[in-house]
Amino acid sequence: xxxxxxxxxxxxxxxxxxxxxxxxxxxxxxxxxxxxxxxxxxxxxxxxxxxxxxxxxxxxxxxxxxxxxxxxxxxxxxxxxxxxxxxxxxxxxxxxxxxxxxxxxxxxxxxxxxxxxxxxxxxxxxxxxxxxxxxxxxxxxxxxxxxxxxxxxxxxxxxxxxxxxxxxxxxxxxxxxxxxxxxxxxxxxxxxxxxxxxxxxxxxxxxxxxxxxxxxxxxxxxxxxxxxxxxxxxxxxxxxxxxxxxxxxxxxxxxxxxxxxxxxxxxxxxxxxxxxxxxxxxxxxxxxxxxxxxxxxxxxxxxxxxxxxxxxxxxxxx
Numbered sequence: 001x002x003x004x005x006x007x008x009x010x011x012x013x014x015x016x017x018x019x020x021x022x023x024x025x026x027x028x029x030x031x032x033x034x035x036x037x038x039x040x041x042x043x044x045x046x047x048x049x050x051x052x053x054x055x056x057x058x059x060x061x062x063x064x065x066x067x068x069x070x071x072x073x074x075x076x077x078x079x080x081x082x083x084x085x086x087x088x089x090x091x092x093x094x095x096x097x098x099x100x101x102x103x104x105x106x107x108x109x110x111x112x113x114x115x116x117x118x119x120x121x122x123x124x125x126x127x128x129x130x131x132x133x134x135x136x137x138x139x140x141x142x143x144x145x146x147x148x149x150x151x152x153x154x155x156x157x158x159x160x161x162x163x164x165x166x167x168x169x170x171x172x173x174x175x176x177x178x179x180x181x182x183x184x185x186x187x188x189x190x191x192x193x194x195x196x197x198x199x200x201x202x203x204x205x206x207x208x209x210x211x212x213x214x215x216x217x218x219x220x221x222x223x224x225x226x227x228x229x230x231x232x233x234x235x236x237x238x239x240x241x242x243x244x245x246x247x248x249x250x251x252x253x254x255x256x257x258x259x260x261x262x263x264x265x266x267x268x269x270x271x272x273x274x275x276x277x278x279x280x281x282x283x284x285x286x287x288x289x290x291x292x293x294x295x296x297x298x299x300x301x302x303x304x305x306x307x308x309x310x311x312x313x314x315x316x317x318x
Contacts, residue, residue: 017041088103188255262280
């Protein structure tokens with residue numbers, strides 16, 4: 001095993017290495033290749049260039065970063081050290097190749113925003129998952145009136161909602177794939193319409209629809225023509241097939257229900273071995289044609305949600 005202590009040219013570095021192993025040796029430009037097992041210490045000042053540092057790091061089994069006391073580097077000028085800069089630059093890469101002790105790269109600040117899940121698992125037993133856009137989220141009706149809640153009551157299963165108003169097929173698929181869905185769970189995915197996309201901009205995730213797009217917000221970052229491109233359809237179709245494959249692999253039950261898709265997406269999967277159900281435009285071709293309206297006058301009301309629940313239960317029983 002090769003252990004390398006990495007730091008400044010000062011005497012402290014040899015002291016730290018020898019406290020670990022009295023037989024520790026200095027690595028220089030003369031002996032940096034073909035290191036025998038043992039403990040070593042070195043700095044950029046002991047090597048000819050940073051390519052030699054890379055050779056040392058590739059050969060090491062264990063790397064210990066040992067900056068000087070009080071972070072006072074021997075080459076500091078106005079508080080800036082080139083040696084520290086290059087060492088930490090290389091360690092940032094090699095810490096992903098091999099563990100580096102006493103060194104860590106800060107996680108991206110936008111990670112939690114990118115990976116946020118809408119809900120969590122409710123039980124270790126079988127449960128129901130609802131995925132989709134504002135229809136599945138229940139915008140305009142009370143929480144106990146939305147079809148997901150009604151299904152939960154009828155099936156006597158706890159339910160989690162992977163839903164968000166205005167969300168896309170791509171967003172919902174990601175929520176499903178990263179959630180703790182297990183064998184025998186039932187996933188009811190309310191398929192929404194095209195064109196919709198998830199878009200990450202200035203540290204914030206937005207579910208963008210063509211109807212709500214404004215150039216004032218997105219400018220050149222997101223062109224309106226992208227919404228009607230084949231790429232949006234491609235990503236949506238691939239996302240559906242990823243979920244289908246995932247649920248088959250883990251033996252979860254999946255039902256794809258068209259809430260706003262006019263058949264554009266369901267036609268891609270109608271010949272597959274997956275259950276799907278069309279519940280859109282059953283009452284006409286107007287965009288707001290449902291048995292009743294929610295109090296916001298833009299979404300289905302409680303009677304329609306009850307119809308959705310009954311139709312899904314009927315499909316499941318088949």
